Amino acid sequence: MNRALYRKFAWNGIEKNKQLYIPYLIAGGTMVAVFYILSFLASSDVVHSLKGGTPITMMLRYASVGSGLFSVPFLFYTNSTLIKHRRKELGLYNILGMNKKNLFSVLIWETLISFGIVAIGGVICGIVLSKIAELVLVNIMGQDVNYQIYVDLKSALLTIRLYAIIYLLILINSLRRIKENNPIELLHSEAVGERPPKARWFLALLGMFFLVAGYYMANTIYSSMFKMAFSDMPEIITYGTQRSFYSVGAILIGTFLIFLCASVAICKLLQRNKHYYYKTSHFVTVSSMAFRMKRNGASLASICVLITAVITMFTFTVAFRLGIRDIMAAKYPYDIGVTMEIPSNRMLEEVKTGNDRTIYRQQLQSTLASQTSGALEKETDQIILFGYMENGMIDLSVDTRDIWDGTASFEWVNNVVLEQGKEIVSIRIISADDYNEMCGTNIQLSDGEYLFAYTDWDYSPESFILPDGTQANLQNKTKVAPLKSLITFDKNGHDVSDSIKFVNLIVPNLRNFLLDDYKLADHIGSNHILYQWEWGVDITENYDRVEEIHAAISAAAKEAYQETNTEKLNSYTRAERADNANGLTGGLMFIMIVLNILLLFVTALIMYYKQISEGYEDRRRFVIMRKIGMTTKEIRRSVNSQVLIVFGLPLMIAGIHSVFLISVVNFLLSVATVDDRHLAAKMTLFSFGLFTIVYAVIYMVTSRVYFKIINRSE
Amino acid sequence: MDTLVELRDICKIYNPGENEVKALDHVSLTIREREFVAIIGHSGSGKSTLMNVLGCLDVPTSGNYYLHGHDVAGMTDDELSDIRNQEIGFIFQGFNLIPNLTALENVELPLIYRGVGKRERMELSKAALDKVGLEKRKTHKPSEMSGGQQQRVAIARAIAQAPPIILADEPTGNLDSNSTREIMDILRALHEEGRTVILITHDNDIAAKAKRVIKIMDGKIEEDYINVTDNGE
Numbered sequence: 001m002n003r004a005l006y007r008k009f010a011w012n013g014i015e016k017n018k019q020l021y022i023p024y025l026i027a028g029g030t031m032v033a034v035f036y037i038l039s040f041l042a043s044s045d046v047v048h049s050l051k052g053g054t055p056i057t058m059m060l061r062y063a064s065v066g067s068g069l070f071s072v073p074f075l076f077y078t079n080s081t082l083i084k085h086r087r088k089e090l091g092l093y094n095i096l097g098m099n100k101k102n103l104f105s106v107l108i109w110e111t112l113i114s115f116g117i118v119a120i121g122g123v124i125c126g127i128v129l130s131k132i133a134e135l136v137l138v139n140i141m142g143q144d145v146n147y148q149i150y151v152d153l154k155s156a157l158l159t160i161r162l163y164a165i166i167y168l169l170i171l172i173n174s175l176r177r178i179k180e181n182n183p184i185e186l187l188h189s190e191a192v193g194e195r196p197p198k199a200r201w202f203l204a205l206l207g208m209f210f211l212v213a214g215y216y217m218a219n220t221i222y223s224s225m226f227k228m229a230f231s232d233m234p235e236i237i238t239y240g241t242q243r244s245f246y247s248v249g250a251i252l253i254g255t256f257l258i259f260l261c262a263s264v265a266i267c268k269l270l271q272r273n274k275h276y277y278y279k280t281s282h283f284v285t286v287s288s289m290a291f292r293m294k295r296n297g298a299s300l301a302s303i304c305v306l307i308t309a310v311i312t313m314f315t316f317t318v319a320f321r322l323g324i325r326d327i328m329a330a331k332y333p334y335d336i337g338v339t340m341e342i343p344s345n346r347m348l349e350e351v352k353t354g355n356d357r358t359i360y361r362q363q364l365q366s367t368l369a370s371q372t373s374g375a376l377e378k379e380t381d382q383i384i385l386f387g388y389m390e391n392g393m394i395d396l397s398v399d400t401r402d403i404w405d406g407t408a409s410f411e412w413v414n415n416v417v418l419e420q421g422k423e424i425v426s427i428r429i430i431s432a433d434d435y436n437e438m439c440g441t442n443i444q445l446s447d448g449e450y451l452f453a454y455t456d457w458d459y460s461p462e463s464f465i466l467p468d469g470t471q472a473n474l475q476n477k478t479k480v481a482p483l484k485s486l487i488t489f490d491k492n493g494h495d496v497s498d499s500i501k502f503v504n505l506i507v508p509n510l511r512n513f514l515l516d517d518y519k520l521a522d523h524i525g526s527n528h529i530l531y532q533w534e535w536g537v538d539i540t541e542n543y544d545r546v547e548e549i550h551a552a553i554s555a556a557a558k559e560a561y562q563e564t565n566t567e568k569l570n571s572y573t574r575a576e577r578a579d580n581a582n583g584l585t586g587g588l589m590f591i592m593i594v595l596n597i598l599l600l601f602v603t604a605l606i607m608y609y610k611q612i613s614e615g616y617e618d619r620r621r622f623v624i625m626r627k628i629g630m631t632t633k634e635i636r637r638s639v640n641s642q643v644l645i646v647f648g649l650p651l652m653i654a655g656i657h658s659v660f661l662i663s664v665v666n667f668l669l670s671v672a673t674v675d676d677r678h679l680a681a682k683m684t685l686f687s688f689g690l691f692t693i694v695y696a697v698i699y700m701v702t703s704r705v706y707f708k709i710i711n712r713s714e
Numbered sequence: 715m716d717t718l719v720e721l722r723d724i725c726k727i728y729n730p731g732e733n734e735v736k737a738l739d740h741v742s743l744t745i746r747e748r749e750f751v752a753i754i755g756h757s758g759s760g761k762s763t764l765m766n767v768l769g770c771l772d773v774p775t776s777g778n779y780y781l782h783g784h785d786v787a788g789m790t791d792d793e794l795s796d797i798r799n800q801e802i803g804f805i806f807q808g809f810n811l812i813p814n815l816t817a818l819e820n821v822e823l824p825l826i827y828r829g830v831g832k833r834e835r836m837e838l839s840k841a842a843l844d845k846v847g848l849e850k851r852k853t854h855k856p857s858e859m860s861g862g863q864q865q866r867v868a869i870a871r872a873i874a875q876a877p878p879i880i881l882a883d884e885p886t887g888n889l890d891s892n893s894t895r896e897i898m899d900i901l902r903a904l905h906e907e908g909r910t911v912i913l914i915t916h917d918n919d920i921a922a923k924a925k926r927v928i929k930i931m932d933g934k935i936e937e938d939y940i941n942v943t944d945n946g947e
Contacts, residue, residue: 089812092810092812095798096799096871097824099795100791100792100795182772184771
């Protein structure tokens with residue numbers, strides 16, 4: 001055969017099998033386009049120049065690597081489905097005299113043509129869409145950036161090189177599969193009788209074990225982090241991240257084993273129940289389901305994992321985007337803010353006299369006055385300390401030296417807590433005036449009256465006991481709680497309250513409470529107490545001017561603070577922090593949109609392939625079942641229910657996964673400083689509902705192919 | 715008549731070892747040019763394996779296979795493909811037509827591999843379709859034809875390149891009695907034209923149409939006789 005003929009055969013092969021090739025080419029083209037877009041944006045100067053552009057660039061880089069990695073198994077899967085259906089044709093060519101070398105040449109040309117279409121089409125789509133993507137990204141982040149239209153040759157070449165390697169690997173795999181079989185095996189590959197599925201009980205149980213372990217790990221992230229309350233924050237985050245990773249990994253393995261083994265095992269179990277099994281409707285459904293699950297286990301597990309990923313990503317990103325707005329307002333209440341921690345050796349004196357604060361205030365005020373006029377000044381102070389909670393009663397007389405010398409391991413703390421039935425809580429004490437200022441409320445407390453303010457507790461503190469043993473007169477409890485501000489809690493300067501329960505205690509007057517009721521002098525050194533002062537101003541200046549004023553104020557604050565440990569001095573401008581947050585959430589939002597579209601597309605494609613393969617399988621079964629006397633109506637009913645179960649199962653299990661993964665989403669949100677635990681649950685419910693509709697539409701569209709194939713036999 | 719096919723002591727063993735299956739057990743036979751031979755046997759007797767070996771679709775585990783005096787048992791995969799392309803026309807029970815191609819394109823297929831020019835290819839393909847009575851159906855796809863018509867297209871494909879051997883594996887297995895008769899008439903006509911026809915079947919009535927019958931059982935040739943009932947010969 002001459003070369004032109006190989007090319008012609010290859011082209012004919014693609015053209016004549018367009019029902020299989022079009023989705024395959026679209027899949028490849030989409031992967032190429034997405035990879036190009038992400039690489040383009042990751043190396044885009046425009047994106048990099050955006051505020052918060054650095055973390056976005058990093059995230060885009062990760063996302064592009066992720067999409068590249070995902071392409072490998074996905075394109076292998078789509079190609080294997082394609083080759084499976086073409087083996088008979090290739091076998092026939094082989095029988096009729098085309099030798100293996102000729103077949104290889106045809107396949108090489110088919111791959112070259114496919115790659116050409118996919119690479120050129122994908123990169124062109126990528127170039128067009130990347131411009132749109134850049135606009136969308138800039139728009140999401142509410143920023144105005146001018147940029148020139150250009151093609152990123154580096155990204156284009158990287159994309160082409162990467163996918164050339166992937167297609168080369170796919171080709172090698174296809175050639176290997178063709179080489180292994182003789183012409184008769186190739187010809188009869190579709191007709192080879194399927195072996196009855198075996199119930200692999202061990203693997204089924206192992207799947208259950210992984211799933212339960214994954215769920216357990218996901219749901220104990222908080223309690224296990226609580227045990228680490230006295231560790232460094234980065235250590236806690238690393239621990240939580242690792243735990244999330246392990247739990248997701250265990251759920252992933254569990255899902256595959258459940259779909260591959262447990263589903264067949266359940267069918268086998270039903271088959272053993274003779275009374276149940278030997279009924280017309282059950283007999284066909286159960287026996288067919290066992291085969292169906294064996295055939296489809298891996299792809300259904302993939303669909304399930306993809307759906308879970310879509311729901312979880314969507315939940316996290318939207319909750320993060322919504323949550324971060326509240327956080328920004330609470331964390332950065334002023335246009336420019338300065339927070340200082342009063343060192344413990346001066347704490348008592350400072351509470352009594354307020355001398356240090358006067359010095360700080362004067363310094364900051366004079367700097368401010370030199371920069372701008374008409375600024376609105378505010379200040380708050382707060383004490384943060386530990387308490388025990390037992391039976392709903394908080395005991396402020398805790399001596400942290402009993403349980404913590406600053407280096408104790410969390411296991412030891414955990415044992416103490418468990419043995420004594422006590423729980424360590426973190427308490428922020430603020431005055432009623434500051435509380436009203438922070439929350440926009442107007443509460444009034446008389447002497448000796450107190451208020452608890454907290455969110456998200458499983459059970460609420462009823463009251464508290466003062467160190468002298470008297471029970472305080474709790475005026476009320478409220479869920480209107482100021483969000484955590486710039487709290488730096490443990491002695492290493494990390495916010496412990498992220499991992500243990502946190503309550504605000506509102507007192508009529510902070511100074512009086514600390515000196516007269518709490519007897520601060522007796523507890524400095526025994527309880528781990530922080531005294532924080534926050535000073536802020538609201539000014540009407542433009543962004544750049546605010547930054548300049550902030551620089552001056554920040555320098556003045558450092559000068560006034562005169563402490564060696566400057567970690568305990570923080571300053572910010574709300575606009576700059578909001579920009580960074582917007583950059584982060586905007587970038588995340590964009591990546592989520594791109595990845596969700598990609599994952600939805602992949603899900604739809606797998607379903608499309610499954611509907612085709614199930615259609616061909618069922619068509620054969622239709623004929624056999626009719627021959628053994630089942631009516632068309634009975635067959636249809638049975639097949640419909642099986643197909644519905646097959647495609648409904650991944651959605652159902654993904655729903656269960658998503659519920660258990662709420663804790664992981666909550667953990668990620670809390671790392672990202674969003675601490676509203678109901679938000680993730682609400683968003684999970686919303687995104688599951690939304691995705692169910694999308695999934696149903698995908699199912700209905702792809703099932704048309706199935707019924708088209710089925711009806712051909714009638 | 716010259717010897718066309720000669721098998722000497724052919725063995726074909728699947729899964730060598732403890733669970734080995736001896737599909738062909740020291741089979742020796744000779745088929746001369748222009749013979750019409752039916753190989754008959756029950757399911758699992760080894761007749762399909764014998765057909766695969768005869769058709770150069772599989773290689774024997776041991777023994778020699780001479781085609782036109784050349785030993786093909788030790789040939790490479792590529793050489794066997796050439797033999798199949800030039801020496802053997804295949805007809806299958808399941809027709810094995812390419813569903814996306816028209817009748818004419820299906821017939822053209824092996825001629826393309828052979829490097830036959832387009833004009834000649836068209837002429838040969840049309841002539842082959844004409845021979846099986848399907849000239850007017852040349853633009854139809856397999857799904858638009860009956861089982862009997864599809865098998866006739868498969869026969870046209872097998873004879874278009876005028877191979878010396880026609881190897882038919884249960885060619886009437888999927889057909890009704892009318893179509894069976896038509897197909898058998900075509901095969902007989904091809905034999906009368908001078909082709910060597912080797913027919914694999916489990917059906918005694920079909921085998922009775924052949925001149926010579928080779929009965930195979932448990933991988934061994936049990937009987938090899940000339941069919942005297944055919945046209946009183």
